[in-house]
Amino acid sequence: MSGKAAMIKLIVGAGKAAPAPPVGPALGSKGVKAIDFCKEFNARTAHYQPGTPIPCVLNVKADRTFTFEMKSPPTSWLLMQAAGVSQGAGKAGHENVGEISLKHIYEIAKIKKTDERHKDVDLKSVVGAVLSTAEAVGITVVP
Structure with missing residues (x-):
């Protein structure tokens, strides 16, 4: 990623985040290590029923660090x-x-x-x- 901040919107199943598509390619194209996101996301969604769709907005900074906000299921x-x-x-x-x-x-x-x-x-x-x-x-x- 060339020094720009980016926002990524994903819907990921609770406890099902993995570096495979669609999560891996979406994050990899912005220079983010998908495994870091997946570990944090799965830990935060442990209280949901597995597979519950969770909308998530990631804010990727120019230095490839990120923050994300989870929303309630649709x-x-x-x-x-x-x-x-x-x-x-x-x-x-x-x-x-x-x-x-x-x-x-x-x-x-x-x-x-x-x-x-x-x-x-x-x-x-x-x-x-x-x-x-x-x-x-x-x-x-x-x-």
């Missing part, structure tokens, strides 16, 4: 796990693939609230966003 993935389905609806809003309770929505909103970008947003707004995502995925919410 809302749609959390909803599908709660509903026990493996795939969302083919037609958003027209098909129903499963149902979950309002309690699930609230718990998912609490998980999403831990993200840096949601820390200043009130929980009611986060719940609304989760409800919208549930509708788009084809999951019905029952009281």
Whole structure:
């Protein structure tokens, strides 16, 4: 890497980071040792169920050092796990693939609230966003 800072966005399974594709090539092209990232990432995601998709943003500095921020799993993935389905609806809003309770929505909103970008947003707004995502995925919410 020629003296420039870079940002890399990845989605890696919890505990599954390895220097193999897609992680290795993405980091190697920026001059970062993938094994260093993988060890740290796997240690930080040890409390998640293995394979849970974790969005991650790496900031690579010009001297090839890096920092990274992990976010909570995608809302749609959390909803599908709660509903026990493996795939969302083919037609958003027209098909129903499963149902979950309002309690699930609230718990998912609490998980999403831990993200840096949601820390200043009130929980009611986060719940609304989760409800919208549930509708788009084809999951019905029952009281």
